[in-house]
Amino acid sequence: MKRCRDVAGSRALPWRGNTPEHRWYGLGRYYAMFPPSFAYDAVQGLTDPGERVLDPFCGRGNAPFMATTMQRPSIGVDINPVGWVYTAAKLGPAPAERVLGRLREVSDASRPQDRRSRSRFETMAWAPEVRSFLRAARRELDWRGCAVDRTLMAFIMLHMQDKRGTGLSNALWPTIACSPAYAVKWWTRKGLLRPPNVDPKAALEEKIKRRYRYGIPRQTHGSAVLGEAATVLRQQNCLKVALLLTSPPYCGVTDYWNDHWIRLWMLGYGLRKNWQRSARFENRDGYRELLRDVFRESQRHLVDSAAILVRSDLRRHTAEMCVEVLKDVWPDEAIFVRATTAPSEGESVYHGHGGRRAKELDFLLPGQRGMKWSAANGFREISSLGDYLPAA
Numbered sequence: 001m002k003r004c005r006d007v008a009g010s011r012a013l014p015w016r017g018n019t020p021e022h023r024w025y026g027l028g029r030y031y032a033m034f035p036p037s038f039a040y041d042a043v044q045g046l047t048d049p050g051e052r053v054l055d056p057f058c059g060r061g062n063a064p065f066m067a068t069t070m071q072r073p074s075i076g077v078d079i080n081p082v083g084w085v086y087t088a089a090k091l092g093p094a095p096a097e098r099v100l101g102r103l104r105e106v107s108d109a110s111r112p113q114d115r116r117s118r119s120r121f122e123t124m125a126w127a128p129e130v131r132s133f134l135r136a137a138r139r140e141l142d143w144r145g146c147a148v149d150r151t152l153m154a155f156i157m158l159h160m161q162d163k164r165g166t167g168l169s170n171a172l173w174p175t176i177a178c179s180p181a182y183a184v185k186w187w188t189r190k191g192l193l194r195p196p197n198v199d200p201k202a203a204l205e206e207k208i209k210r211r212y213r214y215g216i217p218r219q220t221h222g223s224a225v226l227g228e229a230a231t232v233l234r235q236q237n238c239l240k241v242a243l244l245l246t247s248p249p250y251c252g253v254t255d256y257w258n259d260h261w262i263r264l265w266m267l268g269y270g271l272r273k274n275w276q277r278s279a280r281f282e283n284r285d286g287y288r289e290l291l292r293d294v295f296r297e298s299q300r301h302l303v304d305s306a307a308i309l310v311r312s313d314l315r316r317h318t319a320e321m322c323v324e325v326l327k328d329v330w331p332d333e334a335i336f337v338r339a340t341t342a343p344s345e346g347e348s349v350y351h352g353h354g355g356r357r358a359k360e361l362d363f364l365l366p367g368q369r370g371m372k373w374s375a376a377n378g379f380r381e382i383s384s385l386g387d388y389l390p391a392a
């Protein structure tokens with residue numbers, strides 16, 4: 001039987017390529033995505049069917065999605081509306097026919113003035129037909145309130161910022177959006193002065209049909225919550241979580257607002273003009289506080305036997321602060337660590353950089369049932385974190 005391999009190429013997955021789970025896991029381009037084998041192994045080894053999985057920093061929803069396809073209920077929280085749309089769409093995709101019907105309606109709803117470009121960036125990024133479609137979708141789709149609109153919005157967001165010839169745009173980095181000025185300069189330098197002439201309705205119809213080719217996954221209940229994780233968790237009654245599986249934002253690396261500005265614009269948010277203002281947690285105290293707040297609020301929701309698995313950046317500050325906060329919130333628990341051995345699903349690999357260098361550290365508090373799993377999966381009890389970190 002042909003089994004599919006994740007991008008890291010290292011582990012066999014539960015799915016073959018021609019399954020809905022395989023197709024839908026990949027929906028959404030995001031920074032620091034969990035490779036499917038990582039999420040699968042953790043959910044399989046650390047929970048039983050019916051036990052709940054929580055990811056308070058869920059990004060594009062890989063952990064909650066994987067859990068629900070393995071018949072574990074899940075809850076994913078993210079502060080970024082882009083991550084939330086992907087997560088919510090994957091946890092409850094609308095039927096294909098309704099999504100395709102809505103695509104036609106949105107396409108018919110565009111107005112002549114929607115073709116007009118408002119900036120040099122728009123002129124070079126999208127052909128007039130595409131601009132017109134995007135503006136209509138931005139106006140018409142109720143992505144917060146309606147599952148059909150949200151599912152369609154997930155497809156639009158995915159393909160409006162893509163490689164040239166693949167999606168609806170001139171050449172763009174599919175994961176992170178650079179500043180408009182940088183994009184214009186780069187296209188000019190490369191001679192990519194005109195966006196590709198794409199029929200947005202036909203292109204999206206094809207992409208949607210391809211995604212639905214094997215149907216939608218069989219899932220148990222999962223919920224996606226848009227909001228600040230500590231606040232959301234504070235407001236919930238006890239969730240009885242058996243596995244906290246998460247990857248907090250990396251300290252000083254990415255800016256989850258500006259880096260998604262194109263897709264956020266699509267969701268109706270204004271452009272953030274100040275490219276100097278960042279949300280990269282340059283302030284280490286602020287970063288430590290965030291981790292502490294979210295882990296403390298998560299703690300209340302864990303059952304006694306729960307396991308905690310946190311994927312952290314290999315960079316010193318992120319990793320050290322992560323361990324510091326884990327020890328602070330769970331002082332009586334032993335912490336186990338392993339370095340990733342294969343490249344992550346990140347853009348650096350996709351663009352030919354990176355390689356097989358370890359990029360992340362996984363921290364495990366195994367709870368009552370994770371000890372055997374931890375040994376079988378390459379974890380060692382932390383004696384000195386320094387052994388795992390690059391030289392200062």
Ligand SMILES: C[S@@+](CC[C@H](N)C(=O)[O-])C[C@H]1O[C@@H](n2cnc3c(N)ncnc32)[C@H](O)[C@@H]1O
Nearest residue numbers: 032033034057059060062078079080228229249
């Ligand atoms: C490393 S990414 C998670 C990626 C995810 N594991 C995946 O596979 O897609 C961290 C996420 O934390 C989110 N985030 C940052 N601060 C947050 C907060 N206070 N509450 C909720 N989410 C937050 C960011 O928007 C980002 O999506």
